[in-house]
Amino acid sequence: MIELRSLRYLLAVAEEGHFTRAAARCFVSQPALSQQIRKLEEALGEVLIDRSVTPVRLTAAGEVVAAHARRVLAELEAMQVALDELQGLQRGSLMVGAVQTVQAYLIPYAVATFTRMYPGIRLQVLELPADEVEAGVLEGRFHLGLSFVPPGSDGLETVPLFEEELVLVVPSDHALAAQRVASLDMLTQIPLALLPATYCTRRLWDRWARAMGVRPKVMLEINAIEGLLHLVRKLRVATILPALTLRLETACGLRAVRLPAPPPRRTVGIVRRRGAYVSRAAQAFEEVLQAWRAKNWNGRAAAA
Known part of the structure; x- marks a missing residue:
């Protein structure tokens, strides 16, 4: 047995x-x-x-x-979710996988709002690279994911939320802080502290830099956004991150300088297993995400 x-x-x-x-x-x-x-x-x-x-x-x-x-x-979990649905949103659990950059600026709001509205739901959010978020959704370990659109698997369906643009982040007293747009020459000359290549943010930047003929000077790598922002301030260096990370408290004293057109962009969205049952708890969490989007995005929709 x-x-x-x-x-x-x-x-x-x-x-x-x-x-x-x-x-x-x-x-x-x-x-x-x-x-x-x-x-x-x-x-x-x-x-x-x-x-x-x-x-x-x-x-x-x-x-x-x-x-x-x-x-x-996964089927047993789905059965338990269906039984919990009989009790409304008074009990149950919700597992969410989220990529790191979204975890930094969106998830704190979403978690605080959701748990305040539905204290009976046990919510767990795990920060993972995009491919692991997608794998977790496909295998049923996550009820939904927050990742990049389009996903890498046909077994997933998505709901686009918003578009991220990568920017050059520098201290407010940096030589480039007053610039509106960084030149390609500047990007070749300044030392950078970056996320490792295991992160989609870094890979997006690397692809853009190659396409634009930029050979950046990478002086260090660190796999934590808040730690990266701290080093940018302490070492007076620059980094490449989504513009939305400047809304973090740890980004105080830092400035965003846009990259030359066309800047690197990507769409962030909700990721679900195609055809899977969407629990009421997952629907409620998606509604919280949509509310954040409506509040912070001024009506600009991500491209579907």
């Missing part, structure tokens, strides 16, 4: 690559988790985890079981 907790433990080990971290994530002891996975392997007659490597990884059989386990657990 296969127990649901064994499937959850298997997925935790697959995602963490480590038995101890998986046990901590599942709030059980490491021996208890290992024992349950051994029982699952015995029940199926297959070795599911290759323990000879670090980090541990799924075997071919383990990959098959994990794929089915994700679908089974």
Whole structure:
């Protein structure tokens, strides 16, 4: 007999690559988790985890079981959501995946507003790269995602919210702070502190720079927007970020300088699994996002 907790433990080990971290994530002891996975392997007659490597990884059989386990657990979650719907928005849970830049300036408002309106809903928001947000939505781990449009998978549908424009961010006393638009020569000469290439913001900037013939001087990389803004102030350097990040409290004392036309832009939107049931909680969260858009975007719609 296969127990649901064994499937959850298997997925935790697959995602963490480590038995101890998986046990901590599942709030059980490491021996208890290992024992349950051994029982699952015995029940199926297959070795599911290759323990000879670090980090541990799924075997071919383990990959098959994990794929089915994700679908089974997603269906059970959908069943629980449907039952919670009978109680209105008085109870239940909502899992949201969000890309980092959106997490910085939009999610704090959305979370505060949603939890104030629906205190009975347990809301969890995870900050992840765009491809992981999309994967989480496809696998049913997230009820919805906030990412970039269009998505990379045909299995997703989207609702465009707004368009982001990348800008040069500098301290208010920087030599370029008074400029309205930075020149290509300036962008080649000044030192930059940037997000790593694992982030869509950085990849969008890199593609634009190559297309414009700019060879930037990257002096450092850091994978946190607020930390990046702090370094821009302390080191008197520049960075490239969406213009909306200047609304953060940590952006006080910084200025935006536009990039030469055509500047790098992208559309941010809500991402859902195509054809999936949209719970009332997910609908309510989307309404909060649309309210933020209406308040902050002055009626300018993102391109569909």
